[in-house]
Amino acid sequence: MKLGDGVEQAIHSISMMSSLTEGGVLSAASLAEFHGVSTSYLLKHLQALSSARLVETVSGPKGGYRLAKKPAEITLLDIVLAVEGPAPAFRCAEIRQRGPNPLPGRYFTKPCGINAAMLKAEKAYRAELAKVTIADILADLGATDDGGIAARGCAFLEINERRTAR
Amino acid sequence: MKLGDGVEQAIHSISMMSSLTEGGVLSAASLAEFHGVSTSYLLKHLQALSSARLVETVSGPKGGYRLAKKPAEITLLDIVLAVEGPAPAFRCAEIRQRGPNPLPGRYFTKPCGINAAMLKAEKAYRAELAKVTIADILADLGATDDGGIAARGCAFLEINERRTAR
Numbered sequence: 001m002k003l004g005d006g007v008e009q010a011i012h013s014i015s016m017m018s019s020l021t022e023g024g025v026l027s028a029a030s031l032a033e034f035h036g037v038s039t040s041y042l043l044k045h046l047q048a049l050s051s052a053r054l055v056e057t058v059s060g061p062k063g064g065y066r067l068a069k070k071p072a073e074i075t076l077l078d079i080v081l082a083v084e085g086p087a088p089a090f091r092c093a094e095i096r097q098r099g100p101n102p103l104p105g106r107y108f109t110k111p112c113g114i115n116a117a118m119l120k121a122e123k124a125y126r127a128e129l130a131k132v133t134i135a136d137i138l139a140d141l142g143a144t145d146d147g148g149i150a151a152r153g154c155a156f157l158e159i160n161e162r163r164t165a166r
Numbered sequence: 167m168k169l170g171d172g173v174e175q176a177i178h179s180i181s182m183m184s185s186l187t188e189g190g191v192l193s194a195a196s197l198a199e200f201h202g203v204s205t206s207y208l209l210k211h212l213q214a215l216s217s218a219r220l221v222e223t224v225s226g227p228k229g230g231y232r233l234a235k236k237p238a239e240i241t242l243l244d245i246v247l248a249v250e251g252p253a254p255a256f257r258c259a260e261i262r263q264r265g266p267n268p269l270p271g272r273y274f275t276k277p278c279g280i281n282a283a284m285l286k287a288e289k290a291y292r293a294e295l296a297k298v299t300i301a302d303i304l305a306d307l308g309a310t311d312d313g314g315i316a317a318r319g320c321a322f323l324e325i326n327e328r329r330t331a332r
Binding site: 002005007009011034107112114122124127129132136140156 | 294
């Protein structure tokens with residue numbers, strides 16, 4: 001089982017956007033540079049976050065991205081589903097229906113027990129992710145920061161935040 | 167997030183092996199034919215199950231695969247980890263340490279809160295999968311079967327089971 005790199009990039013980018021001032025936006029290029037990742041790759045994930053209405057896109061030469069919701073309203077689950085898509089990790093290919101001697105269709109009206117058990121586990125996974133918001137992540141970070149992390153973020157925003165009319 | 171097709175194939179193959187008689191084995195080719203999947207692909211997964219000591223390999227022209235443990239001792243988690251590997255779904259690339267203005271190393275002695283939250287969710291996922299054994303899957307199947315599923319399995323084993331000295 002594997003989540004793409006985009007999840008980490010999306011969570012960090014949204015965390016950074018949480019510190020923007022009213023009307024401020026960040027370009028994909030500046031977020032990519034800060035995190036040392038490819039701009040084109042990050043753009044794809046920012047577009048996914050935009051489609052899921054977690055971030056807003058402001059167009060134009062001074063455009064960029066900002067949060068569409070408060071950090072306390074964005075959960076890790078929202079971000080994982082936006083970037084990875086809504087399909088469950090276990091995608092039943094119904095191999096029980098294949099082969100040279102398949103059973104009649106009446107046996108396949110319900111999902112098989114294997115699929116049901118795998119989906120139940122995924123439900124537990126998603127429930128845990130739904131409990132954690134970006135506000136929680138930032139509060140945890142703040143609790144362990146001696147000032148250095150905040151100072152780095154502020155220095156980045158000082159240089160890269162673009163002011164737009166909100 | 168995605169699990170490979172191998173997980174479904176491995177669970178179904180192990181379920182089928184649960185019905186072998188003492189000393190019986192099944193070839194990869196027969197399991198692949200029954201499930202309508204590629205033999206070479208299934209072989210890879212059977213080898214992973216063998217490395218994880220969930221199945222045993224009997225070599226020779228009449229060789230094949232059989233369970234190395236009782237169905238009640240094999241959980242869905244065992245199979246998922248055998249086929250997909252032990253790495254967690256979220257693989258932190260530590261992008262917080264990248265970019266042109268990284269923080270000093272002393273900030274990175276602990277996993278970041280994002281990684282910790284993602285791993286906590288995966289722990290919940292794995293705990294659910296660890297609760298379900300192949301014996302549970304078979305019991306559920308038996309409870310809903312009017313005889314047709316068992317008859318199909320028996321017909322397959324009647325033709326394909328290879329008897330070896332155990």
